[in-house]
Amino acid sequence: MVHFTLPFQILVFCCCAVCSAEISCKNEEGEPVDWFIIYKLPRYVNGDIGSGVEYMYLDSSKESWEMSKYMINSSQGAIANTLNQLYMGKEYKFNTSVYALYNDAPPVLKYIQQYGHTKGALLFDRSQGFWLSHSIPHFPSFPERGYLYPSSGKVNGQTALCVTYQYQEFLHIATQLVYLYPRFYNCSVPAAFLADLPQLAQLCAGAKPQLSSNKRMEQLFSAGGEKFVSFVKSENFVDDIYTGWVAQTLGADLLVESWQTQGHDLPSNCSLPKHTMNIKRIQFPRSVLFHSHNDHSKWCVSRLYEDQVTCLGDLNRERGQLWRGGGLICSFNPLIYKAFREVVDWYIGCTGPVTDVLYLVFGVNGVTYWPDK
Numbered sequence: 206m207v208h209f210t211l212p213f214q215i216l217v218f219c220c221c222a223v224c225s226a227e228i229s230c231k232n233e234e235g236e237p238v239d240w241f242i243i244y245k246l247p248r249y250v251n252g253d254i255g256s257g258v259e260y261m262y263l264d265s266s267k268e269s270w271e272m273s274k275y276m277i278n279s280s281q282g283a284i285a286n287t288l289n290q291l292y293m294g295k296e297y298k299f300n301t302s303v304y305a306l307y308n309d310a311p312p313v314l315k316y317i318q319q320y321g322h323t324k325g326a327l328l329f330d331r332s333q334g335f336w337l338s339h340s341i342p343h344f345p346s347f348p349e350r351g352y353l354y355p356s357s358g359k360v361n362g363q364t365a366l367c368v369t370y371q372y373q374e375f376l377h378i379a380t381q382l383v384y385l386y387p388r389f390y391n392c393s394v395p396a397a398f399l400a401d402l403p404q405l406a407q408l409c410a411g412a413k414p415q416l417s418s419n420k421r422m423e424q425l426f427s428a429g430g431e432k433f434v435s436f437v438k439s440e441n442f443v444d445d446i447y448t449g450w451v452a453q454t455l456g457a458d459l460l461v462e463s464w465q466t467q468g469h470d471l472p473s474n475c476s477l478p479k480h481t482m483n484i485k486r487i488q489f490p491r492s493v494l495f496h497s498h499n500d501h502s503k504w505c506v507s508r509l510y511e512d513q514v515t516c517l518g519d520l521n522r523e524r525g526q527l528w529r530g531g532g533l534i535c536s537f538n539p540l541i542y543k544a545f546r547e548v549v550d551w552y553i554g555c556t557g558p559v560t561d562v563l564y565l566v567f568g569v570n571g572v573t574y575w576p577d578k
């Protein structure tokens with residue numbers, strides 16, 4: 206039984222003051238959100254040369270993708286609003302919060318192969334914070350430079366997932382990061398956090414913490430209670446993460462969108478019980494159409510609606526990446542699933558190319574899943 210001893214107004218005032226100051230993912234308007242997803246469109250869309258800075262935005266308040274009114278390289282919009290807690294809020298100068306910017310291809314510095322093929326940012330304090338996972342090389346910029354979007358990140362499609370987590374979840378996230386072995390190019394784990402986050406401090410200091418296995422799966426719950434499942438592998442799990450592990454563990458055939466360079470790509474694979482099939486073309490509503498070879502994002506969806514799983518992450522279905530650390534963050538949210546499943550235009554199935562229009566119009570087994578399309 207909870208007894209409210211404070212006058213109601215004071216209680217409300219305190220709550221709101223705390224909420225607005227809390228570190229979290231921020232939406233397009235700069236308000237706190239539990240999670241958001243961004244799909245930056247490639248420069249080559251519909252056979253035309255576009256700006257390369259337009260993006261689609263999704264969060265739990267939307268019905269589906271919305272074209273952002275901001276450009277990804279401007280200091281407005283969800284990603285900039287979120288990262289500006291670090292840049293403008295100068296959180297990096299405080300010893301009350303932990304942060305890490307990581308990327309196998311960091312801004313300015315040279316590429317070092319030994320780290321995991323993983324990109325992201327985290328910022329949190331004793332209360333909560335965000336974990337942003339994305340596919341953009343040379344991003345985000347060093348804290349002193351403010352929010353900058355690299356021009357190299359304009360050409361191809363890119364995805365980003367931001368989730369707001371309470372402090373306790375970051376203790377689990379830290380364990381997952383050890384498997385990823387991310388290249389932390391700028392970070393801070395203040396002394397007061399050392400006891401809780403010794404491995405994160407090691408990563409920040411450039412050390413490589415010991416692992417007890419070669420891969421790990423962990424459930425994470427966002428501050429708003431949304432379930433995500435993090436799959437991470439170290440370089441010692443030498444296999445295609447999609448086929449060799451995630452599809453079999455989820456028990457679902459997966460359609461995978463990833464950056465595949467010719468001659469290094471792994472073909473669609475139907476030899477294990479659950480299949481992994483390469484997506485070749487993406488089509489957003491209102492005929493925004495592009496080919497996978499212009500898309501640097503890494504995500505997958507279950508082929509079947511009833512499995513309803515979507516994962517975003519770090520690794521491409523490429524031979525060289527069998528030997529790299531990296532992971533996927535999976536969601537069972539129907540809104541996220543529908544948004545990603547709908548944009549699959551065609552993929553290479555077990556017996557050849559599959560044009561997904563048939564499924565969209567007639568559904569599977571006579572069931573029409575998306576009558577609005």
Ligand SMILES: *[C@@H]1O[C@H](CO)[C@@H](O)[C@H](O)[C@H]1NC(C)=O
Binds near residue numbers: 276
């Ligand atoms: C963002 O990119 C576009 C397209 O390349 C460019 O025209 C614009 O000036 C850029 N804006 C900023 C703020 O860098």
Ligand SMILES: *[C@@H]1O[C@H](CO)[C@@H](O)[C@H](O)[C@H]1NC(C)=O
Binds near residue numbers: 347393
């Ligand atoms: C990175 O972070 C620290 C603050 O945490 C700062 O002092 C340092 O100069 C930053 N920049 C670079 C380029 O390392």
Ligand SMILES: *[C@@H]1O[C@H](CO)[C@@H](O)[C@H](O)[C@H]1NC(C)=O
Binds near residue numbers: 300395396397
């Ligand atoms: C954090 O910084 C403040 C002021 O800069 C300092 O007084 C305090 O001792 C620091 N705390 C820790 C735990 O380092």
Ligand SMILES: *[C@@H]1O[C@H](CO)[C@@H](O)[C@H](O)[C@H]1NC(C)=O
Binds near residue numbers: 449
């Ligand atoms: C399919 O994937 C599995 C797991 O990665 C692998 O062992 C097998 O050789 C692949 N099959 C083909 C035909 O590539």
